[in-house]
Amino acid sequence: MDKMKLVLVGNGMAGMRTLEELLRIAPELYEITVIGAEPHPNYNRILLSPVLAGEQTLDEIVLNPLQWYAEHGIRLVTGSPVVRIDRARRCVETADGARADYDRLLLATGSDPFILPVPGAELPGVVGFRDIADVEAMIDASDRYRHAVVIGGGLLGLEAANGLKLRGMEVTVVHLAPWLMERQLDEPAARLLQQNLEAKGLRFLLQRQTAALLPSPSPAGGGGVGERVSVASGIPSPPALHAREGPLPLAGEGSEPRVGAVRFTDGSEVPADLVVMAVGIRPNVALAESAGLHCNRGVVVNDTLQTYDPRIYAVGECASHRGVAYGLVAPLFEQARVAANHLALQGFKRYAGSVTSTKLKVTGIDLYSAGDFTGGEGSEAIVYSDPIAGVYKKLVVKDDRLVGACLYGDTLEGTWYFELLRDGTSIRDFRDKLLFGRHHLGDSGHGDEKARLAALPDATEICGCNGVKKGDIVRAIREQRLFTLDEVRAHTKASASCGSCTGLVEGLLAMTAGGDYSEAPSKKPVCACTEHSHDEVRRAIREQGLKALPDAMRFLEWKTPDGCNKCRPALNYYLLCAWPNEYQDDAQSRYINERAHGNIQKDGSFSVVPRMWGGLTNPKELRAIADVAEKFGVPEVKVTGGQRIDLFGVKKEDLPAVWRDLSEAGFVSGHAYGKALRTVKTCVGARWCRFGTRDSTGLGVKLERMTWGSWMPHKYKLAVSGCPRNCAEATIKDFGVVCVDSGYELHVGGNGGIKVRVTDLLAKVDTEEEVLEYCAAFTQLYREEARYLERSAPWIERVGLSYVKARILADAEGRRALAERFRASQQTAQVDPWKARADGAETHEFTPMLTLA
Amino acid sequence: MNAMNDAWLQVGRLEDIPRQGARVIATAEGAIAVFRTVDDEVFALRDRCPHKGGPLSQGIVHGKRVACPLHDWKIALDTGLAAAPDAGCAARYPVRVEDGVVRLRLVPDEGCPGGHGESP
Ligand code: SRM
Ligand SMILES: Cc1cc2nc3c(=O)[nH]c(=O)nc-3n(C[C@H](O)[C@H](O)[C@H](O)COP(=O)(O)OP(=O)(O)OC[C@H]3O[C@@H](n4cnc5c(N)ncnc54)[C@H](O)[C@@H]3O)c2cc1C
Ligand code: SF4
Ligand code: FES
Numbered sequence: 008m009d010k011m012k013l014v015l016v017g018n019g020m021a022g023m024r025t026l027e028e029l030l031r032i033a034p035e036l037y038e039i040t041v042i043g044a045e046p047h048p049n050y051n052r053i054l055l056s057p058v059l060a061g062e063q064t065l066d067e068i069v070l071n072p073l074q075w076y077a078e079h080g081i082r083l084v085t086g087s088p089v090v091r092i093d094r095a096r097r098c099v100e101t102a103d104g105a106r107a108d109y110d111r112l113l114l115a116t117g118s119d120p121f122i123l124p125v126p127g128a129e130l131p132g133v134v135g136f137r138d139i140a141d142v143e144a145m146i147d148a149s150d151r152y153r154h155a156v157v158i159g160g161g162l163l164g165l166e167a168a169n170g171l172k173l174r175g176m177e178v179t180v181v182h183l184a185p186w187l188m189e190r191q192l193d194e195p196a197a198r199l200l201q202q203n204l205e206a207k208g209l210r211f212l213l214q215r216q217t218a219a220l221l222p223s224p225s226p227a228g229g230g231g232v233g234e235r236v237s238v239a240s241g242i243p244s245p246p247a248l249h250a251r252e253g254p255l256p257l258a259g260e261g262s263e264p265r266v267g268a269v270r271f272t273d274g275s276e277v278p279a280d281l282v283v284m285a286v287g288i289r290p291n292v293a294l295a296e297s298a299g300l301h302c303n304r305g306v307v308v309n310d311t312l313q314t315y316d317p318r319i320y321a322v323g324e325c326a327s328h329r330g331v332a333y334g335l336v337a338p339l340f341e342q343a344r345v346a347a348n349h350l351a352l353q354g355f356k357r358y359a360g361s362v363t364s365t366k367l368k369v370t371g372i373d374l375y376s377a378g379d380f381t382g383g384e385g386s387e388a389i390v391y392s393d394p395i396a397g398v399y400k401k402l403v404v405k406d407d408r409l410v411g412a413c414l415y416g417d418t419l420e421g422t423w424y425f426e427l428l429r430d431g432t433s434i435r436d437f438r439d440k441l442l443f444g445r446h447h448l449g450d451s452g453h454g455d456e457k458a459r460l461a462a463l464p465d466a467t468e469i470c471g472c473n474g475v476k477k478g479d480i481v482r483a484i485r486e487q488r489l490f491t492l493d494e495v496r497a498h499t500k501a502s503a504s505c506g507s508c509t510g511l512v513e514g515l516l517a518m519t520a521g522g523d524y525s526e527a528p529s530k531k532p533v534c535a536c537t538e539h540s541h542d543e544v545r546r547a548i549r550e551q552g553l554k555a556l557p558d559a560m561r562f563l564e565w566k567t568p569d570g571c572n573k574c575r576p577a578l579n580y581y582l583l584c585a586w587p588n589e590y591q592d593d594a595q596s597r598y599i600n601e602r603a604h605g606n607i608q609k610d611g612s613f614s615v616v617p618r619m620w621g622g623l624t625n626p627k628e629l630r631a632i633a634d635v636a637e638k639f640g641v642p643e644v645k646v647t648g649g650q651r652i653d654l655f656g657v658k659k660e661d662l663p664a665v666w667r668d669l670s671e672a673g674f675v676s677g678h679a680y681g682k683a684l685r686t687v688k689t690c691v692g693a694r695w696c697r698f699g700t701r702d703s704t705g706l707g708v709k710l711e712r713m714t715w716g717s718w719m720p721h722k723y724k725l726a727v728s729g730c731p732r733n734c735a736e737a738t739i740k741d742f743g744v745v746c747v748d749s750g751y752e753l754h755v756g757g758n759g760g761i762k763v764r765v766t767d768l769l770a771k772v773d774t775e776e777e778v779l780e781y782c783a784a785f786t787q788l789y790r791e792e793a794r795y796l797e798r799s800a801p802w803i804e805r806v807g808l809s810y811v812k813a814r815i816l817a818d819a820e821g822r823r824a825l826a827e828r829f830r831a832s833q834q835t836a837q838v839d840p841w842k843a844r845a846d847g848a849e850t851h852e853f854t855p856m857l858t859l860a
Numbered sequence: 861m862n863a864m865n866d867a868w869l870q871v872g873r874l875e876d877i878p879r880q881g882a883r884v885i886a887t888a889e890g891a892i893a894v895f896r897t898v899d900d901e902v903f904a905l906r907d908r909c910p911h912k913g914g915p916l917s918q919g920i921v922h923g924k925r926v927a928c929p930l931h932d933w934k935i936a937l938d939t940g941l942a943a944a945p946d947a948g949c950a951a952r953y954p955v956r957v958e959d960g961v962v963r964l965r966l967v968p969d970e971g972c973p974g975g976h977g978e979s980p
Contacts, residue, residue: 091864498945567922611915856885
């Protein structure tokens, strides 16, 4: 059978990323033709700025060398733009007359720089800043001439100006607005930026409007005009190449004079042997329009990146999605993923738009801006300003969400703000701390709370678990060219254990590998086996009715045949939570502790912690434990921090027999080993204590009876204290109850551990029944919505207490439904795994296959 | 090596080992872990992680690797080598499956520095 034909118009970043995604998931589906107007293979356009600045070379920025196309059997046509789409015949035609038929067409024609329509704009020496030809023209000019004028003080303009300055030109930046980068920065930050750039030798003319570009009075110095337009590297630049608005910048021939000065509307002039127009870009839609596709400042596409002709897709800067045409790569890469998913005929992804963030790629300047910081109706600004230190931070908040951030001088928290912004996290509960950043600095073992990452000496220990120092991490990132957290983990072990230093490591990554921020994925995949985030995986499991692990991996295009030890336990949990009484648990996807129902010890033996309901015990139980300890020669018996007894050093082969004896005495597993309900700590309460207001012990037992046996995203602990003296430490538990005279205070989202977090007060209720219902509902909400290995504390910080309140307090019906779902899933969960194994389940787990001698 | 150690010893049937799992063969010289991958390939390694002696048989098997349960080193089942940047090696034992029967030789392959001779 003939393969379907796919034609890509535009050999640039968005289109090629789409093809790469497509080849990964459906390598054989299409016969592919790529047609590009530029005479080059696909390169990293972002890095044109460092190339101009002399920090990188053109060779280094090629993304797909010619042989890549050959290896993938792709027909590549370069150096000639497509000039016609025949939608009826389904074929395209280039200016050179080459044709290609398609079943699917992908438009990724990018943008053109906007050339101001002023007199003289057509003079030689006037360029945009968009492609290799432009950069070569600028480099060439910097070799021969002195004065450069950059029109436009935005991101591109400043990067161009910086590059030309580094190449020895005298550079003036002309800008219409009262301050630089007015779409990304507010005035105070822009002033700091301007000062820094002035210190680097750039000149600025603000609020100046260009009236005309004047030709140089004498024929330009240096080489002849014709020579000047040829490109420095010798890569030929075909004349038909620039399908841009306005005249071709390099069209000068013969004796036509070169640009010599810029005149402004106020009559003043500055000398200019080179004029770079960086006043904006225009989606390149001429081709699509001529083919009758609906365009509106971009080729209009829907959430699957389809144009009005369903056979034709569009991605990248040329596309207009929900009225927005993006001009940065991160959103384009997201579009690419969705478009590839549909081209591959899988058809389940949706593109819902992106929030973008900006950094300026000028070495030595820290600037970060995201979202909408201009504020407007109903928004408030939180501002920190220290002009002496050169630090300025502005956060814009609207309806309890962060909507914009603008950071200058200290951009360490940029990624965190970006996450909050993108996820629409409610910041109501930590608004007062927002400006001071995520509290990752200062976790135990990480030194001074106030020390900023950049200022830390190299010898500072970042990862307390593996003893990894800042210097080790920075060196590894540089030398091994690491880009992702996973890579840093693999190479240095930092953040690979308890993970409390993850924020620090990410900060170091951003700081060290920083330059190309587009690499920072806008969402975190579960692990290296997939591109999908935890939330996407869960959604797919639910919505697609995926009920087995291999099915989920297949459907979600896992990159590895059977996952890894990070994703399999997560998937197993998600499946189990989504299909409680139906899913067949996959023992091989569980960490050994959960598979063998004990905690593995450093010598390979196991610990055994039977459940002691609410911390209560009695002589009979204690005697049974003593008997087991003696009978099996248990080397150590200890009271745990969770109010029960731990038998350490039990041999794996002995576990079923130990459990049989314990089971006969009435014990069930304490799940001290699981991402599961652990303990319910209680205090003595009203039964004995002179201050006790209620029966905290009895309530604890009821709660434990209700919740034991349930699997969770992470460990889950409860406690009930009989009065506000809180002897059971209920305010550092995932769900804690503090009894008071007038009822029960319900506290959520606390933990001791690596980073202590005190609970938030969720509600106050009157009866034990309500406590049980709220507990079941909260527990289920956590089970259904937290990511695997996310404890309730970080989960609440991510989604916000207000959200939890909305689900549990405001919505009584929703609360009851959650509680009901929890109770339903408990029906099959409350089977004691120890007894089952004592009775012969999973014997292979506990017995050698063969014993020799 | 004596003749007995050189022989292919019948240790059990393929289905005795869980897919994506392992079983242990207890010997006087310490345990040997016999792994079965998702596509039914079988490998045998000394059941001691080159890091701190963790029991590899207890790890999660994925692809042709096992993740040590103690500190998460990844050990390649076919070579016994720890995945970079970690370095170390667990001795390999020759193993084969015929008609569903798993056979093993108790003499480890050469080529694992420090892999054999060292007692558990
Ligand atoms: C046995 C016990 C220590 C003891 O002798 O008292 C214990 C032992 C372990 N704790 Fe714990 N924790 C024990 C009570 C606690 C407590 C106290 C409590 O529950 O009131 C805490 C602080 C409260 C909390 O959880 O918020 C505690 C916070 C941790 C943490 C940090 C959790 C966090 O969210 O930051 C870890 C690490 C983890 O889970 O990732 C941890 C992990 C561990 C592990 C499972 C480490 C491991 O993965 O091997 C330890 C197993 C030791 C072993 O070899 O068996 N243990 N651990 C306690 C068992 C309680 C029980 O009856 O089940
Ligand atoms: C100097 C510079 C610095 C930048 N820095 C950053 C940055 O730091 N971060 C960031 O996120 N983004 C940055 N960008 C923006 C980023 O490069 C673009 O968003 C991205 O390249 C757009 O991808 P695209 O595929 O839509 O368009 P392009 O990469 O422009 O690709 C479009 C291609 O289609 C070709 N084409 C057009 N019409 C036709 C036709 N009719 N037939 C055939 N081919 C055609 C064009 O010649 C071009 O090669 C920068 C851009 C520039 C110019
Ligand atoms: S604090 Fe917990 S994890 Fe750390 S050594 Fe003690 S028991 Fe182990
Ligand atoms: S003992 Fe295996 S990783 Fe430490």
